[in-house]
Amino acid sequence: MSELITADLVDLDLSADTKEAAARSLAERMVAAGRVTDLDGFLADVAAREEQMPTGLDGGIGIPHCRSEHVTEPTLAFGRSTTRIDFGAPDGPADLIFLIAAPAGADSDHLTILSSLARSLMNAEFTGALRAADDPARAAALIRGDEEPSAAPDSAAAGAPDSAAEEPAAEEPKDAANGPAEPTGASEPTGAAPAPAAAAAPFRIVAVTSCPTGIAHTYMAAESLENAAREAGVELVVETQGSAGFEKLPAATIAAADAVIFAHDVEVRDKERFAGKPTVDVGVKAGINRPAELVAEARDKAARGETSAPADAAGDASDGSAPMDAGGDHFGTRLRKWLMTGVSYMVPFVAAGGLLIALAFAIGGYEIANAKSVADHFVWTETASWAALLFQIGSAAFTFLVPVLAGYIAYGMADRPGLVPGFVGGFIATTIKAGFLGGLVAGLIAGAVVMGIQRFKVPAALRGIMPVVVIPLISSAVVGFLMFVVIGKPIASAQGAMTDWLNGLSGANAIGLGVILGLMMCFDLGGPVNKVAYAFATGGIAVSNPSDGSLKIMAAVMAAGMVPPLAMALATTVRGKLFTKTERENGKAAWVLGASFISEGAIPFAAADPLRVIPSSMVGGAITGALSMAFGCTLRAPHGGIFVVPLIGQPFLYLLAIVAGTVVTAGLVVFLKGLRKKAEAGATATAGGDASAKGAAGDEEKVAVAV
Numbered sequence: 001m002s003e004l005i006t007a008d009l010v011d012l013d014l015s016a017d018t019k020e021a022a023a024r025s026l027a028e029r030m031v032a033a034g035r036v037t038d039l040d041g042f043l044a045d046v047a048a049r050e051e052q053m054p055t056g057l058d059g060g061i062g063i064p065h066c067r068s069e070h071v072t073e074p075t076l077a078f079g080r081s082t083t084r085i086d087f088g089a090p091d092g093p094a095d096l097i098f099l100i101a102a103p104a105g106a107d108s109d110h111l112t113i114l115s116s117l118a119r120s121l122m123n124a125e126f127t128g129a130l131r132a133a134d135d136p137a138r139a140a141a142l143i144r145g146d147e148e149p150s151a152a153p154d155s156a157a158a159g160a161p162d163s164a165a166e167e168p169a170a171e172e173p174k175d176a177a178n179g180p181a182e183p184t185g186a187s188e189p190t191g192a193a194p195a196p197a198a199a200a201a202p203f204r205i206v207a208v209t210s211c212p213t214g215i216a217h218t219y220m221a222a223e224s225l226e227n228a229a230r231e232a233g234v235e236l237v238v239e240t241q242g243s244a245g246f247e248k249l250p251a252a253t254i255a256a257a258d259a260v261i262f263a264h265d266v267e268v269r270d271k272e273r274f275a276g277k278p279t280v281d282v283g284v285k286a287g288i289n290r291p292a293e294l295v296a297e298a299r300d301k302a303a304r305g306e307t308s309a310p311a312d313a314a315g316d317a318s319d320g321s322a323p324m325d326a327g328g329d330h331f332g333t334r335l336r337k338w339l340m341t342g343v344s345y346m347v348p349f350v351a352a353g354g355l356l357i358a359l360a361f362a363i364g365g366y367e368i369a370n371a372k373s374v375a376d377h378f379v380w381t382e383t384a385s386w387a388a389l390l391f392q393i394g395s396a397a398f399t400f401l402v403p404v405l406a407g408y409i410a411y412g413m414a415d416r417p418g419l420v421p422g423f424v425g426g427f428i429a430t431t432i433k434a435g436f437l438g439g440l441v442a443g444l445i446a447g448a449v450v451m452g453i454q455r456f457k458v459p460a461a462l463r464g465i466m467p468v469v470v471i472p473l474i475s476s477a478v479v480g481f482l483m484f485v486v487i488g489k490p491i492a493s494a495q496g497a498m499t500d501w502l503n504g505l506s507g508a509n510a511i512g513l514g515v516i517l518g519l520m521m522c523f524d525l526g527g528p529v530n531k532v533a534y535a536f537a538t539g540g541i542a543v544s545n546p547s548d549g550s551l552k553i554m555a556a557v558m559a560a561g562m563v564p565p566l567a568m569a570l571a572t573t574v575r576g577k578l579f580t581k582t583e584r585e586n587g588k589a590a591w592v593l594g595a596s597f598i599s600e601g602a603i604p605f606a607a608a609d610p611l612r613v614i615p616s617s618m619v620g621g622a623i624t625g626a627l628s629m630a631f632g633c634t635l636r637a638p639h640g641g642i643f644v645v646p647l648i649g650q651p652f653l654y655l656l657a658i659v660a661g662t663v664v665t666a667g668l669v670v671f672l673k674g675l676r677k678k679a680e681a682g683a684t685a686t687a688g689g690d691a692s693a694k695g696a697a698g699d700e701e702k703v704a705v706a707v
Contacts, residue, residue, distance in 0.1 A: 003140075003144060004074060004075065004076050004143075004144060005075070005076040005077065005078065005140045005143050005144060006033070006140055007135075007136040007137040007139075007140050008029060008032070008033055008136075009026075009029050009030065009033060009075065009076065009077040009078065009140065010077070010078045010079075010136035010137075010139045010140050011025065011026065011029065011077075011078070011079040011080070011136075012079075012080045012133065012134070012136060012139065013080070013082065014026075014079030014080055014081045014082075014085075014097060015081075015083075016079075016081065016085060017083060017085065018085065018086075018580065018582070018608060019050070019062065019064065019085055019086065019087050020043075020047070020580075020582040020583075020586075020604060020608070021580060021581075021582050022062070022064075022079060022081070022085050022097050022099075023043060023046050023047075023064050023099055024039075024043060024582055025079065026077035026078075026079050026097065026099040027039055027042055027043055027046070027077070027099060027101075029077050030042075030071075030075050030077055030099075030101060033075070034072065035071065035072055035073055035075040035101065036068075036070055036071055036072070036075070036101060037070050037071075037072060038070040040585065040589070041068070041069075041070045042066075042068050042070040042071065042101065044589070045066040045067070045068035045070070046064050046065070046066045046068075046099070047603075047604060048066070049064070049065065049066040050064060051600065051603055052265070053211070053217075053265060053283075053284075053285065054087060054088025054089070054285075055087055055088070055217075056086070056087030056088040056089030056093075056094055057087075057089055057094075057121070057220065057285075057288060057289075058089055058090060058091045058288070058289050059091070059121075059124075059127060060084070060089075060091075060092070060093070060094045060095045060096055060127075061089070061094050061096050061098070061121055061127065062085060062087035062089070062094035062096070062097045062098070063087075063097075063098045063100060063121070063217075064087070064097070064098075064099050064100070065098075065099070065100035065101070065102070066100075066101065066102070067102045067103065067104055068101065068102075068103070068104065069103070069104045071101045071102060071103045071104075072103065073103065074101070074102045074103065075100075075101045076098060076099070076100050076101070076117065076143065077098075077099045077101075078096075078097070078098055078099075078130070078139060078140070078143060079097040079099070080095060080096060080097070080130070080131070080133075080139075081094070081095045081096075081097060082095070085097065090289060095131070096127060096130055096131065098117070098121075098143075100117075117143060119219050119220065119222070119223040120145075121220055122220055122223040122224050122227065122288075123149070125149040126142070126149045128149065129142055129149035130142060130143075202233065202234060202235040203233075203234045203235065203258050203259075203299060203302070204234070204235045204236075204237075204256055204257045204258050204259075205229060205234055205235070205236045205237075205257060205258065205259050205260070205261055205295065205298055206236075206237050206238075206239070206249055206253060206254055206257040206259075206260055206261075206274070206277075207222070207225050207236060207237070207238045207239070207260070207261040207262070207263065207287075208238070208239045208240075208241060208260075208261075208262050208263070208264060208268050208274075209221040209222045209225070209238060209239075209240050209241070209263045209264060209284060209287055210240070210241040210263075210264040210265065210266050210268065210269075210284065211264070211265050211266065211284045217265075217284045217285065217288065218240050218241065218284065219240055220288050221263045221284045221285075221287030221288045221291075222238040222240050222287075224287060224288045224289075224291040225238060225261065225263065225287055225291045225294065225295070226238060227291070228291035228292040228294075228295050229291075229295055231292070232292065232295050232296070234295055234299070236295070237249060237253055237257075241264075241266075241268070241269055248270065248273070249273075251273070254273055254274060254277075257277060258277075258278070258298075258299075258302045259277060259278040259279070259280070259298035259299065259301060259302045260274045260277040260278065260279045260280070260298070261279075261280045261282075261287070261294050261295070261298055262274075262279065262280070262281045262282070263282055263283065263284045263286060263287025263288075263294070264281075264283070264284055265283055265284045271415060272415075272416075272467075276307055277307060278298060278301035278302040278304075278305075278306050278307055279301070279307075280294050280297050280298045280301065282294065337412060338409050338412040338413050338443075338444070338447065339409060339412075339440070340412075340531060341408050341409060341411065341412030342404075342405045342406065342407075342408040342409035342411075342412065342439075342440075342443055343405065343531055343535045344408075344531075345404055345405070345407075345408040346401055346404050346405045346408070346535070346538075347534075347535075347538075349397050349398070349400050349401050349404055350398075350401060350538045350638045350639075351638060351639050352394070352397050353393075353394040353395070353396075353397030353398040353401075354394065354398075354538070354541065354636070354637050354638035354639065355394070355637055355638075355639060355640060355644075356390045356391070356393050356394030356397065357390070357391055357394035357395065357398070357636060357637070358636050358637030358640070358644055358647045359390050359394075360387045360388070360389075360390035360391035360394060361387075361391075361636060361647060362646060362647055363383060363386065363387040363390070364383065364384050364386075364387025364388065364391070365387075368384065368387045368388055368391050369391060369545070371384065371387075371388035371391070371392075372388070373392065374388050374389045374392055399430070401436075401439075401538075401539070402426045402427075402429050402430045402435065402436060402438065402439035403422075403423045403426035403427045403429075403430065403439070404423075404426070405426060405436070405439040405440070405443060406422045406423065406425050406426030406429065406439040406440070406442040406443035406446065407419050407422035407423035407426055407443065407446075408422065408443070409422060409439075409440065409443025409444060409446075409447060410422025410425075410443045410444075410446035410447040410450065411447075412447070413443075413444070413446075413447025413448065413450070413451060414446075414447045414450035414451050414454070416467075417450045417453075417454070417467055417471045417472070417475070418446055418447045418450045418475075420471075420472040420475065420476055421446035421449060421450060421472070421475035421476045421478070421479040422442065422443050422446040422447065422479075424446075424476045424479060424480060425439075425442030425443065425445060425446045425479040425480070425483050426438075426439045426442050426443065428442065428479075428480060428483040428484060428488065429441075429442050429483060429488070429491070432483070432484070432488045432489065432492050433492050433495065433496070434483075434488055434491040434492040434495055435492075435495040435539065436495070436535070436536075436539030436540070437491055437494060437495050438483070438488065438491045438492065438495060441487065441491055442479060442483055445479055445482055445483075446475060446479045449474075449475045449478050449479060450471060450475050453470075453471055453474060453475060454471075458470075510552065510629040510630070511626045511629050511630050512626075513553070513556075513629060514556045514560075514622075514625035514626040514627070514628055514629030514630070515622045515625055515626045516625075517533050517536075517537070517553065517556050517557050517560060517625045518556065518560035518563075518618075518621035518622040518623070518624055518625025518626065518661075519618050519621060519622050519625075520532065520533035521533050521534070521557055521560040521561045521599065521621050521625070522560060522561075522563065522564050522599070522614070522617040522618045522620070522621030522622075523614070523618060525564055525599045525600055525602050525603050525606055525614075525617070530561070530599060533557055534557055534561070536553070536557075537550075537553045537554045537556075537557040537558075537638070538554070538638045540553055540554065541554050541635075541636060541638060546636070548634065551634035551635055551636060551649070552628070552629055552632065552633065552634055554634075554635045554636070554637075554638065555628050555633040555634055555635035555648060555649070555654060556624075556625040556628040556629050556633070557625075558597050558635060558638075558639070558640075558641070559624045559625065559628045559633070559654060559657055559658050559661070560621040560622075560624045560625040560628075560661065561597055561599045561621075562594050562595070562597050562599075562624075562641055562642075562658055562662075563594070563617065563620045563621045563624050563658065563661040563662050563665055564594070564599055564601070564602035564606075564613075564617040564620070564621065564665065565590040565591075565593045565594030565598065565599065565600075565601030565602045566590065566591065566594035566595070566658070566662040567594075567602070567616070567617065567620055567661070567662045567663075567664075567665030567666040567669065568586075568587055568590045568594075568601070568602050568605045568613070568666075568669070569587045569588070569590035569591040569594060569601075570662055570663070570666040571587070571665075571666040571669045571670050572584045572586075572587025572588075572590075573587065574666070574670065575670045575673075575674075578670060578673040578674065578677065579673075580608075582604075583604065583605060583608065586601075586604045586605065589601065590602065590605075594641075594662075595641050595642045595643075596640075596641040596642075596643070597639055597640065597641035598641075602617060605669075609673070612668075612669055612672040612673060612676070613669060615668075616665045616668035616669045616672065617665050619664060619665065619668060620661035620662060620663075620664045620665030620666075620668070621661060621665075622661075623657075623660055623661045623664055624657045624658055624660065624661030624662075625661075627653075627656070627657035627660055627661075628654060628657045631650050631653035631654065631656075631657060632649065632650055633648060633649055633650045633651075633653060633654040633657070634648065634649035634650070635647065635648050635649070642655075
C-alpha cells in the first residue's frame with residue numbers, strides 16, 4: 001500500500017490564484033504520481049463536490065476533496081499559497097490547500113487516515129508547523145503523522161511524544177479524540193475538568209456529524225465540537241457517520257444524554273434513536289466554525305425543556321424521528337428546504353416518465369396516446385405496440401409525480417412519519433384535479449399535522465404503536481378531510497384557472513412569461529430559483545393530456561436553461577485570452593453540458609466572475625424564453641436538450657431562439673470582461689507612470705545635490 005502523501009505531492013510555493021487552478025495544479029501532481037487516471041474527469045468530480053458546499057475553513061484552510069472513479073488509491077496533495085486563495089471560508093482566503101482524492105470504493109484503512117488528518121487540521125500546532133515547513137519531505141511527514149508538530153527544529157521540546165496539554169485531567173480524552181483508529185465510529189466522551197464541588201454529574205451531549213463525501217468535514221466537525229465541549233466543562237460523545245462507516249452510539253449513552261447536536265449535510269442515519277431529546281440541528285460547517293455556540297444552545301434548550309419529539313416515545317427505535325427543521329434556520333429557509341426536498345425526489349419520475357412518453361411519440365406519433373392498454377393488446381412485431389408500451393409506462397411514472405412531491409415535502413418536515421399522510425394527500429390532490437399546486441399544499445399540511453402530533457406526550461402503553469398505527473391513522477384522516485372537504489376544491493379551482501390562463505396566453509402575455517421563466521432559469525444555474533421554474537414547467541406537462549400552454553412553457557424553460565453553458569463555451573472559443581486556462585478547458589465541456597440541458601455547466605464561470613456572468617446569462621435566457629414563446633414552440637419531454645429536438649414543435653425556430661440567447665450572453669460576457677481587462681491595463685500603466693515620475697524626480701534631486 002503506497003503512502004498517502006509523498007514529497008512529490010507537496011508544493012510549498014503554489015502559484016495558483018483561483019481554487020480551480022489550485023485543484024488542477026495539485027491534481028497534476030497526482031496524475032504524475034500515477035494516482036489519478038483522468039485529470040479532467042477527476043477535476044469535474046472535485047468541482048461537483050465544491051458545488052454542494054464550499055470547502056474553505058476558518059484559519060486559512062481549503063480542503064477540496066471528492067470520491068472519484070478516476071482515483072486509483074486514496075491520495076492527498078498539499079499546497080501552500082503565498083497569495084491566498086478563496087475557498088469560501090467565512091474568515092477569508094486560504095493559504096494551506098489540501099486536495100484529498102479517494103477512490104469510488106475506498107478502503108476503510110486509508111479513509112481512517114484521511115479522517116485523522118481532518119481532525120489534525122483543527123490543531124493550531126499542526127497548521128503552524130506546515131506554515132513553517134521549508135522542505136516538502138518534512139511537510140509530507142507531518143501530514144502522514146511520521147513527525148510531530150512539536151518536533152520542529154526550533155522547538156525546545158523536540159522529540160517529546162506528547163507535548164501535553166496543561167490540564168492533566170483533560171489529556172486522556174483529548175488523545176482518545178485524536179487517535180488514528182477513532183474516526184470510523186463513535187468517539188469516547190470528552191472528559192470535563194473535575195468540578196470543584198463533589199457530586200454534580202456533568203452535562204452530557206451526544207452528537208452526530210456527517211457531510212456529503214464523508215471524508216473531511218465529518219471528522220473536523222467532530223474534533224471541533226469535542227474541543228468546545230471540553231472547554232465548556234461538558235461531556236460530549238460524537239458519532240461520525242463518514243465514508244469509513246460508523247459505529248452506533250450505545251443506547252445507554254444516548255439515553256443518558258441531556259441534549260443532542262446534529263451537524264450534518266446529509267440525512268442522519270437512524271435518526272429516531274435520538275427522539276425526545278433537546279436537539280440542535282445545523283449544517284456540518286456550523287459544527288466546525290461555531291461549536292461553542294452549538295454547545296451553549298444545546299444547554300439552553302435543555303434548560304428550557306425543549307424536545308424534538310415526545311420524550312415518552314424516545315425509547316422505541318421504530319418511533320418517528322425528530323422533525324428535520326429542529327433548531328437553526330429561520331422559517332423561510334426551512335420552507336425552501338422542505339419544498340426542494342419534494343422537488344428533488346419528484347424530478348427522477350419526471351425525467352423517466354417524460355422521456356419514455358417522448359420516445360413513444362417519436363416512434364408511434366401523438367395518436368399513440370389513444371392506444372388500447374398493452375395488457376389487453378400487444379403484438380411483438382408491431383412498432384405501434386412498442387410505442388404504446390413506452391407511452392403507458394411513462395404515463396404510469398407520471399401518475400406518481402404529485403404524490404411523490406407531497407410525500408417528500410412532508411418527509412422533509414417530519415421525517416418518515418410524514419410519508420404516509422403526504423402520499424395520501426398527494427394522491428387526493430390528483431383525484432380532485434388540484435394538480436401540482438394541490439400537491440404542494442398537501443405536503444405542507446401533512447408535515448405540519450405530523451409535527452403537531454409528535455409534540456403530544458402519550459401514555460406508555462401507546463409507545464409501540466405510535467409510529468406504526470397512531471400517527472399514520474390520525475394524520476392521514478386529518479389530511480384527507482382537509483383535502484377532500486375544506487381546501488381541496490378551492491385549490492382545484494385555482495389550478496384550473498391557472499391552466500385556463502396558460503391556454504389563453506398569446507402575444508405580449510406569452511412573451512412576458514417567457515422572459516420571467518428565462519430569468520429564473522439563469523439566475524442561479526440549477527439552484528432553488530432555477531428548480532422552481534423547472535418544477536412549474538414539468539408540473540404542467542405531468543398529465544395525460546397537457547395543454548398547449550403547458551407545452552410552450554416546458555419548451556421555453558428548457559431552451560433558456562441551455563443558454564448559460566453554451567454561451568460560456570462560445571465565449572471561451574472566440575475570446576480565449578479573456579479566460580484562464582482552466583476556464584478554457586471547462587468551456588470545452590460546457591458545449592456538451594449545455595446541449596444536454598445541464599445548466600450547472602456554467603457554474604465554474606459564474607463562481608469565478610458572478611457580476612459579469614450571471615447578469616449576462618439572465619439577459620440571454622430572457623431573450624431565448626421570450627422568442628420560444630413568441631414562436632409558439634412546444635415540448636412534451638421534460639429533459640434531453642438537443643437530443644429531443646425532433647419532438648419539439650417548430651424545431652428550427654426553437655434552435656434559432658437558443659442560438660440568439662447564446663450569442664447575446666457570450667457577447668455580453670466578452671464585452672464586460674474586455675472592459676475589465678482595459679481597466680486593469682490602464683491601472684497598471686498609471687502605476688508605472690507614477691513610478692517613472694517618482695524615479696525622474698529622484699534623479700533630479702540627486703543632480704541638484706551634486707551641483
